[in-house]
Amino acid sequence: MSAATSTRSATVAAEKAAVSAAALQGPAQTPATQRLRLISSKQLESHKTASSLWVTYKGNVYDVTEFAPDHPGGDDLILEYAGKDMEEIMDDIDSHSHSDSAYEILKENLVGRLPITQEEHAALAEAENGGADFTGKDDELVITADFQPSDTDLTSDFEKHAFLDLNKPLLVQVWNGTWGKEFYLQQVHSPRHLKESARLFKSPFLEMFTRTPWWVVPLVWAPISAALFQRATSQFAANALKRATATAAAKAAASSAASSAPSSSAFASFRQLLAGSGSAALAAAKQAQINQTQPEILASVAPAALASTLACFATGVVIWTILEYTMHRFLFHVDEMLPDRPFFLMLHFLLHGIHHYLPMDRLRLVMPPLLFAVLEFPFTRLAYALFPVAIANGIISGAFAMYVVYDVMHYSLHHHRLPQYLREMKAYHLAHHYKNYEEGFGVTSKIWDWVFGTEL
Known part of the structure; x- marks a missing residue:
């Protein structure tokens, strides 16, 4: 074979490898076009054994743990590049040529990419090297009722963490973010503190619906609670009055029948003659007797109706404490099961993420009425399906x-000096924000944290 032919063959092979590599690499990996998991050099370093083997190629990271034993050249060759870049060996056709299928196998095992921009490198930095000031997971942190976080520098925060620019509307930034769920959760659980409320929307009209002063909660929901209490009491009383009236009517009928019984058969025909007018008189007398007893009946059933309503009211209080715990733990903190998609990250941020990101924001501490109406609807429908309407x-x-007690108390835990029990709960709740967000889900009490083993 001539030198020219050899050169052409090598050129064709190199071009073929380049085409395969280009197909593998895909479009330029910039924050605007690529939403892959960002993987730091430290994370890559922890996956360089036969049981967990990651390699990099053209900026992407691949998990080749399962493929390595089947590698035609033996797994030893791949292990040499464990945790390292293998672009040189992959593209070196003289050392070891690779078919299109080799690049396809790599593509199937893509797990993320290395950071490209300065912002992405900053985003993956350790806390002490420019990462978040609070990690939300610090067992050594001491939180007291007098704890006050320092204000966040808006400009340097974004430069250091490359997460959200607090000078701009936040929601569109979450939607357009190029980071994955792991980085999002790390940052959103690292509290920031602003003097004024951050903006979610650019539009003042939309922004208005995201801000809720604490007094809106009792203003809206306390009257509804009182109306339901009054209605339940009236319904219990009406049901009791109906039963008591029926009993009184039965007694009146029995009494009238006894008093009008014939003393001898001689009066039978005469009684029949008077039956038409006698029945009307008897009915009128019976109704008069019932009417005379109704005020007495009502007076006797009112305390019982109130007692029944109070028992149901107390049951509702206990049920709320369970809902408070379960919704906080399994809905608001659905972190591990959260899909790594922009829509779900944005939904998480709206529902509870913003509260952990900005825990001292006075206008985002209590639930907007519309949000609570959506959350309570399935539970109230369930109550009506399971119980009689009065109950x-x-x-x-x-x-x-x-x-109402929960949300007003929640606001107070963040912003007021409180009596001793509430001071204890304030320290407990702030520890949930700044010390360990995976424990301490109770706000009004610790009882369910104690029952389910999540007490701080």
Whole structure:
């Protein structure tokens, strides 16, 4: 074979490898076009053994743990590049040529990419090297009721962490973010503190619906709770009055029948003659007797109706404490099961993420009425499906009243000096924000944290 032919063959092989590599690499990996998991050099370093083998090629990171034993050249060759870049060996056709299928196998095992921009490198930095000031997971941190975080420098925060620019509307930044779920959760659980509320929307109209002063909660929901309590009491009283009236009517009928019984058969025909007018008189007398007893009946059933409503109200209070814990733990902190997609990250941020990101924001500490209306709807429908309407109204009244206590107390835990028990709960709740966000889900009490083993 001539030198020219050899050169052409080598050129064709190199071009073929380049085409395969280009197909593998895909479009330019910039924050605007690529939403892959960012992987730091430290993370890459922890995957360089036969049991967990990662390699890099053209800026992408691949998990070749399962493929390595089947590598035609033996797994020893791949292990030499464990945790390292293998672009040189992959593209070196003289050392070891690779078919299109080799590049396809790599493509199937893509797990992320290395940081490209300065911002991405900053985003993956350790806390002490420019990462978040609070990690939300620090067992050594001491939190007291007097704890006050320092203000966040808006400009340097974005330069250091490359997460959200607090000078700009936040929601569109979450939607357009190029970081994955792991980085998002790390940052959103690293609290920032601003003097004024951050903006979610550029539009003042939309922004208005995201800000809720604490007094809106009792203003909206306390009257609803009171109305349900009154309705439950009236319904219990009406049901008791109906039963008591029926009993009184039966007694009146029995009494009238006994008093009008014939003393001898001689009067039978005469009684029949008077039956038409006698029946009307008897009915009128019976109704008069019932009417005379109704005020007495009502006076006797009112305390019982109130007692029944109070029992249902207390049940609703207890049920709310369970809902408070379960929704906080399994809905608001659905971190591990959260899909790594922009829509779900944005939904998480709106629902609870913003509260952990900006825990001292006075206008985003209590639930907007619309959000609570959406959350309570399935539970109230369930109550009406399971219980008679009077019982359901009493239970819902208690649950709503306790919700008002919960949200007003939640606001106070963040912003007020409080009596001793509440000071203890304030330190407990702030520890949930700044010390360990995976524990301490109770706000009004620790009881369910104690029951389920999540007490701080």
